[in-house]
Amino acid sequence: MCKYYCVHFSMLVVATSGAGFVLGSGSAIDFAGLCWTCTGTMMVAASANSLNQVFEKHNDALMKRTMRRPLPSGRLSIPHAAIWASSVGIAGTTLLAYKANILTAGLAASNLALYAFVYTPLKQIHPVNTWVGAIVGGIPPLLGWAAASGQISLNAWILPAALYFWQLPHFMALAYLCRSDYAAGGFRMLSFTDASGRRTALVALRNSLYLLPLGFLAYDWGVTSGWFCLESGLLTLSMVAMAFSFYRDRTAKGARRMFHGSLLYLPVFMSGLLIHRLTEDEQVQKEPNSSKLFGFLSSENLRLDRENDDEIIKTRKESPIRNHTRPPVAYASVAPFPFLPAPVYADCDL
Structure with a gap:
């Protein structure tokens, strides 16, 4: 389940930045700009993941799910990986600055620095790393929105907020399932010091509840139609139900159910946002007379x-x-x- 997680996470970053670009577009979507934004984002995400593996080579060698990566297994040297990470990161940031705007490139560079130089070392220091990682995961939609509109408005925060609150139950379930592996690698996760799993499950439940008002806010702020408000509410209630089930049944089975449910939640939520999004003309028609x-x-x-x-x-x-x-x-x-x-x-x- 965790074998290719970094690759999947990079693809998630690209998908969320693309969704942010579409949501930030007006009546017409610039598909060329969308492709350039996704390409630049993918390059920056690849750089961040590569630097993460450079810094955590020795930790990865101690964990079953990561010991076969190129660096711990010896298939790639640290200098080669560092040169690759630096080159692709600079190239991706430059591409975003040239094809999108400076704001987009600045967000990408800031997120790269936050992930590689703050979140990565913090994983071995304090369990708060999960919350910092959630901030990192919430920035790509803002990046896409900024690339499409050239600014960050209030309604640009719907998808970043959803990603932030979604990541916490998602990663709490993952950390509970892989806590022995994380302990072997020297990572300080909340589940490692929570023998009963109560605090871990409570964090998952609390942040699932925080997802509830986002559908209404998306409708109230003119991002989507009213149908999304209804669909998002029903979808989030199912997420809350799984988190509550995990809280009552703090076992590997309950955590696995929570983890798989979170994997289903995010693509459905983003699809609903994109399907029910309102263009500028529709927003004008929606306004009362x-x-x-x-x-x-x-x-x-x-x-x-x-x-x-x-x-x-x-x-x-x-x-x-x-x-x-x-x-x-x-x-x-x-x-x-x-x-x-x-x-x-x-x-x-x-």
Whole structure:
């Protein structure tokens, strides 16, 4: 199950950045830009995974699922792997800067540094590495969105948030299944210090619950139609049910069920986002006709005000009593100097 996990993870990074590109596109999708973005992302992800294996060569040699990788098995030397990782990382970042924009390239370079130089050493220091890794996994959709739109808006955070909260139950189940292997490799995972598995399962359950409002937010922020809100809610409830089952049955069987369920959740969630996404034209049509209503009310109020003004003028003209107005100086004399008598002016017809 874990044999080719890094390859699968790299493909996941490419898929999520591609999904972010589509979601960030307007009415038309730039397929050439999508291909360039996915290519650059794949190169940066390959660089990050290669550097990870360079730094963890000795740890991988102690773990059953990783001891046959090229570096621990001796099929590849560290200098060759380091040169390859550096070259492909620089090339991928440059490609994104040239074919997309500087923001996209900056996100890719930052994520590469966060994965290789923060997350990787942190795995041997503290269990918080899982949360840092979840941040790393949530950045690729932002990268794709930035490549398509040139900016990061509020509704760009739906898919990154889903990836962040999804990764925690996913990796908690994996860490529970492979905890003896992680312990042999010297990695500090939460499951390694959680003999009963209660804390591990509770983290999985809590973050599964955090996925619940994302479908409504996607609809409320104009990213998708209302159908996605319903489908996402039902899908997330099934994820929560599996996490709750894992919490009640903290065994390898329960963890495996949680792991396989999480593998199914993410592609279905992303497919729903892409199927029900709203283009710019559809977002405009979705908006209520509040502007038209307010415009009508404003014009109606203006018409009533004009009619009232006309009535007042007509009444004054028809009144037998002449309206005498005091010159402005009279008011000025009274206001600042109330102890002085106001000057008297002859009545004047205006």
